[in-house]
Amino acid sequence: TDRYAVFGNPIAHSQSPWIHARFAEATGQELSYERQLVALDGFAAAVQQFFAEGGRGLNITVPFKEQAWLLCGSRSPAAESAGAVNTLQWTDGRLHGDNTDGIGLRRDIKNNLGQAIQGRRILILGAGGAVRGVLRPLLEAQPAALTIANRTVAKAQALTAGLTRFCPVDACGFSDCAGRQFDIVINGTSSGLQGEMPALPEQLFVRDSSLAYDMVYGREATPFMRWAATQGAGAVSDGLGMLVEQAAESFRLWRGVRPATAEVMAGLRSRLA
Numbered sequence: 001t002d003r004y005a006v007f008g009n010p011i012a013h014s015q016s017p018w019i020h021a022r023f024a025e026a027t028g029q030e031l032s033y034e035r036q037l038v039a040l041d042g043f044a045a046a047v048q049q050f051f052a053e054g055g056r057g058l059n060i061t062v063p064f065k066e067q068a069w070l071l072c073g074s075r076s077p078a079a080e081s082a083g084a085v086n087t088l089q090w091t092d093g094r095l096h097g098d099n100t101d102g103i104g105l106r107r108d109i110k111n112n113l114g115q116a117i118q119g120r121r122i123l124i125l126g127a128g129g130a131v132r133g134v135l136r137p138l139l140e141a142q143p144a145a146l147t148i149a150n151r152t153v154a155k156a157q158a159l160t161a162g163l164t165r166f167c168p169v170d171a172c173g174f175s176d177c178a179g180r181q182f183d184i185v186i187n188g189t190s191s192g193l194q195g196e197m198p199a200l201p202e203q204l205f206v207r208d209s210s211l212a213y214d215m216v217y218g219r220e221a222t223p224f225m226r227w228a229a230t231q232g233a234g235a236v237s238d239g240l241g242m243l244v245e246q247a248a249e250s251f252r253l254w255r256g257v258r259p260a261t262a263e264v265m266a267g268l269r270s271r272l273a
C-alpha cells in the first residue's frame with residue numbers, strides 16, 4: 001500500500017487523514033494516510049526517514065512549512081513564491097515541493113462559492129505565512145487589484161515585492177482602508193484564534209454583493225464572519241472549503257486523479273457539528 005502522512009506539531013486535530021481516506025474511497029485508490037506528530041527539532045530527520053522507508057507523499061502543516069521549503073530540491077512556482085511547502089513527494093531522485101493552499105482558496109471561491117476573482121477588487125488581511133502562501137495563485141486569477149492590509153504595515157509592504165506584474169498591488173494598515181470598497185475581503189490573520197478580528201473600518205463591502213472569506217474554519221462563525229454579516233456582505237464563508245480543496249489538489253499531484261470535493265465538504269461540516 002502506498003503510504004502518505006501529514007506532519008505537524010500539534011497534529012491531533014488534523015482532518016487530513018479523514019479527508020484523504022474519503023478521496024481514496026471515492027476514486028478507488030488504495031493508500032494509507034496517517035498523521036504524525038513531529039518533534040520541533042526533528043523535522044528534517046522525520047522527512048528523510050519517511051521517504052527512506054518508501055513513503056510516497058507528505059502534507060506539511062504548522063509550524064514546518066518553511067522548513068519543508070528549505071529541504072526541497074525542486075519546487076512549483078506556487079511553492080517558490082509562497083516560501084512555504086505543504087505537499088512533498090519524492091520524484092526524479094529529489095524532494096519536490098508544492099504549495100496547494102492558494103489553489104485551494106481560489107477553487108473554493110470560484111467553484112464552490114461561485115464568485116469570480118477576475119476583474120474584482122480584493123482586500124487580504126494579514127501578512128504572515130498564511131497570506132504569503134496564497135498570494136500567487138490569487139493573482140494568477142487576474143483580480144482588478146489586490147490590497148494587502150496588516151496591523152504591522154511594513155510586513156504587508158514586504159509581501160508586495162515581485163507581485164505587481166500580475167495586477168496593481170498595494171499595502172496599507174487597516175485604518176487606511178477607510179473610504180475604499182472591495183468585492184472580496186479575505187481574512188488571513190490569526191486574530192480569530194484569540195476571539196478577535198482586525199480593527200477594520202466600516203463600509204468596506206459592496207452591499208449584498210461582496211464576499212467575506214475567513215481562511216480559518218471551525219464549528220462556529222468567526223468574529224470576522226459575524227462582523228461581515230452585520231456589514232452587509234453578500235456572502236460570508238469560512239475556510240473549510242479551502243482545506244478540502246487544498247487536500248484535493250495534493251491528492252491530484254500524488255495520484256494523478258482529482259477527487260470530487262462537495263460530499264467531503266458536507267461530511268466534514270457535519271463532523272464538526
Ligand code: ATR
Pocket residue numbers: 125126127128129130131150151152155188189190191194196197198199
Ligand atoms: P500565519 O502563519 O498564521 O500567517 P503569522 O505568520 O504569525 O501566522 O502571522 C499572523 C498574522 O495575523 C499577522 O499578519 C498578524 O499581524 P502582525 O503582522 O501585525 O503581527 C496577524 N494578527 C494576529 N493577531 C492579530 C490581531 N489580534 N489583530 C490583527 N491582526 C492580527
